Amino acid sequence: MSKKKNKEPPVKNLVVISDTHCGCQLALCPSKIRLDNGGTYHASRFQTEILTCWNYFWAQWVPQVTRGEPFAVVLNGDAMDGRHHGATTPISQNLSDQANIAYEMLAPVVEACEGRFYFIRGTRSHTGEAGENEEKLAERLNAIVDEETGNRSRFEMWARLGGQCLVHLTHHIGVTSSMAYQTTAPMKELTEMFSEAGRWQEEPPDVLVRSHRHKPMKVDVPTARGSGIVVVTPGWQLKTPFLFTKPGGRVTTPELGGALVRQGDEEHFVRMQSWKTKRSKQVIL
Secondary structure, eight states: OOOOOOOOOOOOEEEEEOOOOBTBTTBOOOSEEEOTTSOEEEOOHHHHHHHHHHHHIIIIIHHHHTTTOOEEEEEESOOBOOSOTTOSOBSOSOHHHHHHHHHHHHHHHHHHTTTOEEEEOOOHHHHOTTSHHHHHHHHHTTOOOOTTTOOSEESEEEEEETTTEEEEEESOOOOOSOGGGTTHHHHHHHHHHHHHHHHTTOOOOSEEEEEEEESOEEEEEEETTEEEEEEEEEBSBOOOGGGGGSHHHHTSOOEEEEEEEEEOSSOEEEEEEEEEOOOOOOOOO
């Protein structure tokens, strides 16, 4: 009589990245990529710096904070830049070029997490009105299927981490032009989720993960379960012309990186890796 296989222990580590905006001249890109009609695009000096941070993130930071244990990955929206707002910054307006760039950057990530890869749809101006461009990319990357829809990408996800911590992920969060109110929208999101859970006598989330802003932020409040945490992830894109029109955006420099949600032996917590980009060089008069 054959013995039953031991069930794998639940994964304790969830790595979240977002806003790679692949296809933009100011965002994550391989050193060199072939374009649709046979041409070649070489990454700029600025993109090379982004790529250096990206490689360190996966080769050094993730193994360190996950302690070499298995981990899952969520791409929390805006993997591609898309055709949006009449922008002149895309490497190519051909979405197959942009998808190739995103695939080359993300395929090694899928391999690193041993296929525990989930894909959440981002902003429609970047992903298509229904997120259809990201769905195609998610299919190509073999992202884990949403059992309710059969799709490879989804607009939100509830995840049970380490058999204990309940995590809710979706791309969008409110933005503000004032640095003084950066925590307002995350705190509102947390209290509204608690209120909704109480209204219907459902289990409240322990951790909310949001993106979209490209500006990392974490709010942590005490709860009966230890902590109620909202984390807003950094992105992988430098300052575009659009950002110079925003009061908060034009006075700050972009931050690059990602986050880890971990269920420890005693409590759940969030860690972030964030790199501040450099100011523009001074002009000596």
